[in-house]
Amino acid sequence: MSFKIAIIGAGSVGFTKKLFTDILCVPEFTDIEFALTDVSEHNLQMIKAILDRIVEANRLPTRVTATTDRRKALEGARYVISCVRVGGLEAYADDIRIPLKYGIDQCVGDTICAGGILYGQRNIPVILDFCKDISEVAETNVKFLNYANPMAMNTWAAIEYGKVDTVGLCHGVQHGAEQIAEVLGAKSAQELDYVCSGINHQTWFIDLRLNGRPIGKDELVAAFEAHPVYSQQEKLRIDVLKRFGVYSTESNGHLSEYLPWYRKRPDEITRWIDMSDWIHGETGGYLRYSTETRNWFETEYPQFLEAASKPIDQEKRSNEHASHILEALETNRVYRGHFNVKNNGVITNLPQDAIIESPGFVDRFGINMAAGITLPEACAATCIASINVQRMSVHAAISGDIDLLKLAVLHDPLVGAVSTPEEVWQMVDEMVVAQAAWLPQYAHAVPAARERLSTSQVKTREWAGAARRSVRSIEELRAEKAALKQAG
Template identity: 60%
Template sequence: INHQTWYIKAEWRGIDLVPRMLELFEGHHEYPVTEKVRIDVLRRFGYYSTESNGHLSEYVAWYRKRPEEIARWIDTGSWINGETGGYLRVCTEGRNWFETEFPQWLAEAPKSFAASERSGEHGSYIIEGLETGRIYRGHFNVINGSTITNLPPDAVVEVPGYVDRNGLNIPRVGDLPLGCAAVCNQSISVQRLAVHAAVTGDDRLLRQAFLMDPLVGAVCTPPEIWQMVDEMLVAGEAWLPQYADAIAAAKARLAQGKAIPTRTGYAGAARLHTKTIDEMRADRVNSQRNAEATDKAKLRPAAAKKAG
C-alpha cells in the first residue's frame, strides 16, 4: 500500500504544520499547477498523500472518471503529474534510446565511480547500516503486523523506521485517521482479491478485484468490467496458464459477437506522443539522462504555457 502513504505529523521548530499544509501548498508558485490531485485530497481529508499527482489520481475514484475533466486535475509537464500512460511512454523512450546508443556507450571510456558520487538509492545505505551500525533513517515497506493498527496485519505498509547493526527497527504508528485508513483499506481489499486470484486461477476473484478497484468502478459498469477482463485474459493468455479454463470461456463469449461497443483507437484523455529516435537525438542530453536515470521523475516541471 506504499502508493497511499500519508503525512499525519509534520513539525518545524516545534510548530505543527499539518493545519497549515493546505495554505502552504495553495500558496506555492508551482504546486497548484503540478499537484492538483494531492492538494485536493489534502483539502478533503486533512492530510497530505506522499504519492505523486498522477499515481494518486489512479488509485482513487474521483479524478479520472470523465475524460473531459481530466485536464482539470493533471499537468503534462512531467509524466508523473498525470499524463495517460506516462510511465509507459518515458520507459519506452528510454529503452529505445538505450538499445540504439548502447554500442556507442561501449566504445566510450569506462565511467568512474567514487564515494562522492553515491546515489540516493536506499539499498546501499541499508547495507551500510547493517554492516557498520551507522544509523540510517528512512521509510520502509514491511509487513504491517501491529504497526498501523487500523490496517490489516498482513498488509504491506510503508512506514518510517531506521536501520542499524541490529536490523530494521520499525516504531508503532498507531491508527491512521479514519478517512485515510478507508482509502488504504479499499486498495488493500483489491490487492488481496487480485493476489488470491493470481495464485488460485480463480477468475471470479479476479473480476471482483476489478469491480472493487476505485477507478474501474468509477468508469465502468459490471457488464463492461466482465468484458474487459475477458479481453485482458485473452490478450495475456501466454503468461496466464492458471486461467486456462477461464480464457477458453472468455474466447467463447467474445466469439458470440455480442460485445459491448468500445471506442476504436481511443488512447486516453491525456496521452502524449512517444518520441522517435530522431526526435530524441535532437535533445540528446535529456534523452541520455532519461535512459540512465533510476528515478525518472526527479524533475517535475509544470507544462509550458502556450503564448497568446
C-alpha cells in the same frame, strides 16, 4: 567484507547501475560479488559491460557475473534484489490499451486499477518461483529486497506464500519529502523530519517538522499554492491535501488512478492533470516514458558505456533504500527509512495482513518498524479500499480463480467509478486472453474466456484517452535534450 548480491531483472540497465554504484559507495563493500540475471541475454551483456567498466575505472576487487540461469545467480546469495517487469512493454501496453476500451484512463497502471491488477497476476507466479529458488540455493538467512511493482501485491505473495524474508522498497516517500522541503523554503530535505505512513503509493505525511517546528495543513497548502511549478503540476495532490488534511507521497498522475473521483470522466481528467511531464497525469504516461527510455538507451548505449569510466562520486549516492539497508545490516550503522512489510500491528487502523509502508530502523538485528501509528480516518479508508483489492488480487493470482480476479477488478476504486459489472467481466476476459502467455495459472480459463468474447454484446470504444501523447522518436528526444542543454 565479502558476500554475494543477486539482482533479478538486472536488464533494467539504468536502475541496476544506480543500485550498483550506491552499494559500492559503502567502503566495506568493495570486495563483494554481484550476480546479475535476466531473461534477456542482450540486456545482461549491456549492463555487465557497464558495471565492468565501473569496476575497472575505480580499480575495485568487486566481481560481476551475468547469467540467464537464475538459480546459478542465486546460489549462495546473502541478498536478492528484484526489479522485474514480467511481460515487458508488450504486456504493459495491453494494461493501458484494453482498459481504455472500457473508459478506464490510467496514467501508470502498475499498482492497482485494471492494469496494476493484471501486472500482479503476471508477476506473482514468477515471484513465487524466485522464492522457491531463494529458499533452496541462497544463504540460510537471505533477505529478499523487492523493488518491482505492484509493490504491495508482490511483497504480500513473497511473504505469505513464498515464505521468504522480504521487504518492499520504493522511493515515493523520499521524493514527496523533497517537494515539501522545497515549498517550505528549506535548504535541503535533511531539515525536514517526518512520519509518513500508509500503503505503497498511498502513504501520508501525518507529522511534519521543519527544523523542529511543526508544520500544519494551512501552512503547507499555502506553500504549495504559492509555488510556481508545483501549484500547476500537483493540482490533484493539493486538492487531496485540502480535503484530507495531509499530503500524499504519490505523484499527481499516480494518485489520480488510486481514487474514484478525479479520472472518472475525460473532462475531469484534463481539469486535474498537467502535461508538462508524464508523471503528472498523462494517459499512459509511464508507458510512453518507458518506451522512449528503452529506445534512447539502445541508441545511445556507447555514451552510457563511456560515462561508466568516471570515478564513483560518493556525494551522488542516491536515496534508494537498498544500499543503506545493506550498510546497516552489515556494519550496524543505524538507518531510518520507510519500508513495505506485513502490518502486524504497526498501523493500528489498517488490516493486520496488509502490506504497509511505514517508518522503520535498520541495524544488525534487522528491520525494526515503529509500531502504534494511527492514520487519519480518511487516509485509512482510502488505503483499506486498495488493500481489499490487493488481497483479492493476490489470492486470485495464487489460485488461478478468474471469477475472484474479476471481483478484484470490480472492487477497484477507479474501475468501479467508470465501468459496469458487465464491462468489467468482459474486460478481464479480454486481458486474460491477450496476456495468456504470461498467465499460466489461468490457462484453464482462457478457452471459455475466448468463447465469451466471441459472443459478447458489451460495447467498447477505440480512443487514445483524455490526454495521450505519442512516443517521441530518437531524433526528437535528441533535439529536445540539445535544446535543454543550450537553454541551461
